[in-house]
Amino acid sequence: MTFIDRLRKIQHSGNSLLCIGLDTDLKKIPQHLLKKKNPLVEFNRAVIETTRDLVCAYKLNLAFYEARGEHGWHALRETLALIPKFVITIGDAKRGDIGNSSERYAHSLLHDLKFDAVTVSPYMGKDSVAPFLESKAHGVFLLALTSNPGAKDFQYQKVGKKFLYEKVIETASRWSDGNIGFVVGATQAQQLRSVRKIVPHAPLLIPGIGAQGGNLEDVVRYGCDANGDLAVINASRSILYASNGKDFAGKAREEAMRLNDAINSFRMKFFQH
């Protein structure tokens, strides 16, 4: 099955556009877990077990795992093994290198670790992204408009009459038919509207709700395709650290459910689901 069909399928069957970012930080997880042999994996296991029926995807930001070297890399692999096969996994790695090197990154992320999709940086152009797009079974979310302050430095620079991030989306959408999507931060909800006009059928990964404070109603309204699908709305800290006590997994579920219900109420409002 193609990546985009899998994404649509789980967004329907699971009735969820929610993605949980497993940006797991040993400094923030409940203290009692630190006594366990592998606290990072134990934390992820509990969160996955209590939220797996509420999400369409889990996103793992590699920075949080690499920071722990070989052990972190192994924890990444162990965490991926805990995620049910029907849930999409996104390797948030933001790689991008000359073709020769990007091939290795694609091998590592899509074939060794077996992520279903990855985030990729657009700066080095087509041949740096192509190795990730080879199989339609895998998805790419190319960085377009990010949710951090630095987005203004280059992404909002004008290239002709367009912003650079629009130029990136227009250009890269021609690199593949079907498995290229884009990262558009929720803090830029108004911009989602113009992005959707450029790529009406592409998956959009939308980080920045919750801790970074994007407007959820606009995110759903403008981030979805015409059927109210293909927005992958990511929350990390607000769910993972909803409680730092022994009830963390239950509280994570409550917060995930609250968010998913809110998203679905806007989906009903704008798309008559």
Add this chain to the structure above:
Amino acid sequence: MTFIDRLRKIQHSGNSLLCIGLDTDLKKIPQHLLKKKNPLVEFNRAVIETTRDLVCAYKLNLAFYEARGEHGWHALRETLALIPKFVITIGDAKRGDIGNSSERYAHSLLHDLKFDAVTVSPYMGKDSVAPFLESKAHGVFLLALTSNPGAKDFQYQKVGKKFLYEKVIETASRWSDGNIGFVVGATQAQQLRSVRKIVPHAPLLIPGIGAQGGNLEDVVRYGCDANGDLAVINASRSILYASNGKDFAGKAREEAMRLNDAINSFRMKFFQH
């Protein structure tokens, strides 16, 4: 000592602008090494032992190590331990994420693995690069103009009257005084001239001589600062795979010496060293 002082020091004491890219590929190394317990590290060890007096830096592209998972990550660490302290080590990782995540990448590369410098992607702007610039003991090479075909997709787009890569250099050179440098591919040797005008005192990492065929004379002439320093000229495959027989290390040394001599003859010609 600051990164830039260390770089100048070894470029003078070692009389070398040459950087060897340890992009070690198990498919390309001599067959007899495959019988060893850790072929990748054994290959790197032999190359480092025979070239360490000829280089100012070694660059390790993380793609080649990550492709082997935890073992590759460990091989990266073992390789770094084999490099003499006076030689600069560059983690060619091309990372870049929101500040919160870039902090983890910076920790991993500069404090856990202990690279002296890293390559970083500019697309997400200042807060995505800042964590790598925190200590003047470490250097950053920000991607500006790369040596691959995809460079034309975005780097050569016009932002006002400038190319995007020039805008990146102008903007980012204000983010730090002293430890920010740029990646400028040798295939774009004519552009090095305009880059040097924008940043007369910044280190430039210049890949793409050898296998990618840049013009060495122009690279030295336009890539160096006014004293004939601060160009870090990288070659990988032409040195590593100079022979695929048992004489690979000796042949790597011969090729490194040939390149270094050629670089130094142009340094003499243009900078009266």
